[in-house]
Amino acid sequence: MQMPAPDQAAISALPALLAELESFLPADAIVAERRSLKAFETDGLSAYRQEPLCAVMPRTRAEVARILQACDRLGIKVVPRGAGTGLSGGALPLADGVLLVMSRFNRVLDIDLPNRCAVVQPGVTNLGITRAVESQGFYYAPDPSSQIACTIGGNVAENSGGVHCLKYGLTTNNILGVELVLMSGEVIRLGGRHMDAAGLDLMGVVCGSEGLLGVITEVTVRLLPKPETARAVLLGFPSSESAGDCVARVIAAGIIPGGMEMMDKPALNATEDFVQAGYPRDAEALLIVELDGPAAEVDHLIGAVSEIAEACGATYRRISTSEAERQLFWAGRKAAFPAAGRISPDYLCMDGTIPRKRLPEVLNRMQDLSRKHDLRVANVFHAGDGNLHPLILYDANQGDQLARAEAFGADILRLCVEVGGVLTGEHGVGIEKRDLMPAMFDEVDLNQQQRLKCAFDPTQRLNPGKVFPTLHRCAELGRLHVHRGALPFPDLPRF
Amino acid sequence: MVETLQARDERDVTDTVAWALAGNHGLELRGRGSKAALGHAVEAAHVLDLSRLAGISSYEPEELVLTAGPGTPMAEIEALLTQRGQELAFEPPDFGAVLGTGGGTLGGALSCNLGGPRRFKAGAARDHFLGFRGVSGRAEAFKAGGKVVKNVTGYDLCKLVAGSYGTLVALTEVTVKVLPAPETQRTLRLHGRDTAAAQAAMIAAANSPHEVSGLSLADGVAAIRVEGPEPSVAYRLKALVDLLGGETEILDDAPSRAHWRAVRDVAAFAGDQARALWRLSVPPAGGCALAARLVAETGGRTLVDWGGGLIWLELPDGEPRADIVRGALAEGHAMLFRASPQARAAVPVFQPETAAIAALSGRVRRQFDPQGLFNPGRMGG
Numbered sequence: 001m002q003m004p005a006p007d008q009a010a011i012s013a014l015p016a017l018l019a020e021l022e023s024f025l026p027a028d029a030i031v032a033e034r035r036s037l038k039a040f041e042t043d044g045l046s047a048y049r050q051e052p053l054c055a056v057m058p059r060t061r062a063e064v065a066r067i068l069q070a071c072d073r074l075g076i077k078v079v080p081r082g083a084g085t086g087l088s089g090g091a092l093p094l095a096d097g098v099l100l101v102m103s104r105f106n107r108v109l110d111i112d113l114p115n116r117c118a119v120v121q122p123g124v125t126n127l128g129i130t131r132a133v134e135s136q137g138f139y140y141a142p143d144p145s146s147q148i149a150c151t152i153g154g155n156v157a158e159n160s161g162g163v164h165c166l167k168y169g170l171t172t173n174n175i176l177g178v179e180l181v182l183m184s185g186e187v188i189r190l191g192g193r194h195m196d197a198a199g200l201d202l203m204g205v206v207c208g209s210e211g212l213l214g215v216i217t218e219v220t221v222r223l224l225p226k227p228e229t230a231r232a233v234l235l236g237f238p239s240s241e242s243a244g245d246c247v248a249r250v251i252a253a254g255i256i257p258g259g260m261e262m263m264d265k266p267a268l269n270a271t272e273d274f275v276q277a278g279y280p281r282d283a284e285a286l287l288i289v290e291l292d293g294p295a296a297e298v299d300h301l302i303g304a305v306s307e308i309a310e311a312c313g314a315t316y317r318r319i320s321t322s323e324a325e326r327q328l329f330w331a332g333r334k335a336a337f338p339a340a341g342r343i344s345p346d347y348l349c350m351d352g353t354i355p356r357k358r359l360p361e362v363l364n365r366m367q368d369l370s371r372k373h374d375l376r377v378a379n380v381f382h383a384g385d386g387n388l389h390p391l392i393l394y395d396a397n398q399g400d401q402l403a404r405a406e407a408f409g410a411d412i413l414r415l416c417v418e419v420g421g422v423l424t425g426e427h428g429v430g431i432e433k434r435d436l437m438p439a440m441f442d443e444v445d446l447n448q449q450q451r452l453k454c455a456f457d458p459t460q461r462l463n464p465g466k467v468f469p470t471l472h473r474c475a476e477l478g479r480l481h482v483h484r485g486a487l488p489f490p491d492l493p494r495f
Numbered sequence: 496m497v498e499t500l501q502a503r504d505e506r507d508v509t510d511t512v513a514w515a516l517a518g519n520h521g522l523e524l525r526g527r528g529s530k531a532a533l534g535h536a537v538e539a540a541h542v543l544d545l546s547r548l549a550g551i552s553s554y555e556p557e558e559l560v561l562t563a564g565p566g567t568p569m570a571e572i573e574a575l576l577t578q579r580g581q582e583l584a585f586e587p588p589d590f591g592a593v594l595g596t597g598g599g600t601l602g603g604a605l606s607c608n609l610g611g612p613r614r615f616k617a618g619a620a621r622d623h624f625l626g627f628r629g630v631s632g633r634a635e636a637f638k639a640g641g642k643v644v645k646n647v648t649g650y651d652l653c654k655l656v657a658g659s660y661g662t663l664v665a666l667t668e669v670t671v672k673v674l675p676a677p678e679t680q681r682t683l684r685l686h687g688r689d690t691a692a693a694q695a696a697m698i699a700a701a702n703s704p705h706e707v708s709g710l711s712l713a714d715g716v717a718a719i720r721v722e723g724p725e726p727s728v729a730y731r732l733k734a735l736v737d738l739l740g741g742e743t744e745i746l747d748d749a750p751s752r753a754h755w756r757a758v759r760d761v762a763a764f765a766g767d768q769a770r771a772l773w774r775l776s777v778p779p780a781g782g783c784a785l786a787a788r789l790v791a792e793t794g795g796r797t798l799v800d801w802g803g804g805l806i807w808l809e810l811p812d813g814e815p816r817a818d819i820v821r822g823a824l825a826e827g828h829a830m831l832f833r834a835s836p837q838a839r840a841a842v843p844v845f846q847p848e849t850a851a852i853a854a855l856s857g858r859v860r861r862q863f864d865p866q867g868l869f870n871p872g873r874m875g876g
Contacts, residue, residue: 114698114780159647173622188851193778195804196619197658198828198846200856204621204654208647228704248557254580254675297727353643355558385645422641423648445637449650455858480865482517493501
């Protein structure tokens, strides 16, 4: 993975930039010492590291706007960063760019329960929103596994998901409004406490734009009343085919569980070693199915799911009988990534989505790839929506293992696309999958996407080098090629 | 005279747009024309008819995904989904009666991003639009999104196309998320409450854990829908009766469905199409009070949906009274949904945007359609 060559002119402009920043930012908002910048050199994709030119930590929208204007004027790139928990390298600093750290935007501005929404600053953590409203019976639905640390601004940038998104949607389905600052310093407010846009749905495209279109300075999120109850059932299967069959039959029966997670044998054993959640170690595949909602409905559906699982050949079944037991069932799944860290010095977490019916085939071919690259893989899987998280286990200190892990990961993602799926279900493209974008999109597709950025950031100074494998100037992208002067199809039906 | 060019496939669409681009001919993009009266009148000498880009190419109930041509009639999609116990969860409205047209297409429903009564819980068309193929105003065929339910690869261009009223892309194929249809439903009607009490009851219901999926107010009667498996519906209905008290009435499955279909399609205002009709999207908690104020100031009638978040206002005649309607709006937006061509020419149909948003939207639009070929004038500006 190569980043664009640093721009020496931008690096030389650092003293001028610092002088300008010092004129309106307090000293503690600017980090320019090499030693201190080390703390910002990576995000959740720690295989890649780069110190930024400098880091700034503004507190107000006006400061963000002035920082962006100064950088735009001096020709310096900007990389926005929330909590730095992203897994695709979207917040990887650039050697010739300012890192704009939004963690000081950490206030909940308004809680409006009659309208079931809250207005928060982007540095508020995902779980912090729920914490602010749970005593009144509400929560914020998307729950990425980093929810204790990740921020809502980062969630908006990445369109983050979580284990409950089959039923409750991704970030994009759970926000009502955003305020963002463009690279020009212009402040744009989109949406609000009402539903749907008056004109083009710009908020819809800002969400998931991976910090390439604007810097989020405020978010209005939907709040939901907490479900009356939630119960989970653990199901062990003798094969991934039978587990996959069970998932398909649950959905075909009209049941959309709050969460439906699958783990393969290596993953469930790694987590069992770590957390002792009571998973059946001999199962080839484990399903955790959570039903949430009104108590009568949950009881009814737990029964229905149990019957389906039995018909699919489940060899193990345990239904949670208390909240503590339900939490224990999840403790293993939620610890899957650190558990992988215990059995391997390093791991890469992949994030493709596939049509669910192709799961057995994909898992088998993944075993072939595991032999080809001579690296182990453990699988956790958002089974309801087909989102795979293969964990490739490697040791960065051993020879070419990182390079082999990357090649293995790329093969897995190409496989996902080949069977009709996509490169990323919830982690984003960032730098990690940037060079694989042509496996899914052709040049025309990618150029049209990049034109959207030109409408927001015509000089392309915001987070360049992420998402798109090739940078094109906006003038080049905007050139029109006009080919024909006459309708070339005389047989076209005309009225 | 307007000439209609009927595309048979994506190649025809690309060739037609290339021709239009070379000669700077505006194109009115059209499926079945059921929503042609929404927005401003299109100023184009040619119609690009997409109705033959029809048919369901892939439907896999267990994958919760359906792919079809944009010209596929909504009725065809709904019939197939019903056979498998599924539906489009955003409850696409059928405005045939209220606009005096026929049934619409899937592409039209997505392009206008209209959601039915379940909007506040399940989202609008935008939330169920997973991927598309289409032709830009640069005469280039491209794709975006995917054919799986969970995907964040690249910009989410589906959101932009939903609600663009055909001004960005000529769609040639669309993929949507489908979901199991609830097994049954019932509706609780609340009588004898004034505006404030009706609003309070709707907030209490929406903020309860009883998962209500419909909240309407018309003629002084609030209606609350619960859907799901039978034991769950019975349990929640009883809980809501206990929570809300007062004089209540329960509609069983069939009358409940009829009620919400009428709300979805704004059937109450289908009688006299000469009357101007507004559609307001506002913060829900103030919706009933705003509706009452609009009735007092205009002499019109309202139907409130989405727990107050959506107000349909039918005026006594064809005069839109835009100053009164938009003047009463503190937040949100008001669309002049039905009015004579003269009235729609005189008033901005869509809520005027701030200068910054209008400029940004204009820049976005030019990136897709630099010469403004598609549905010129439809969204104003």
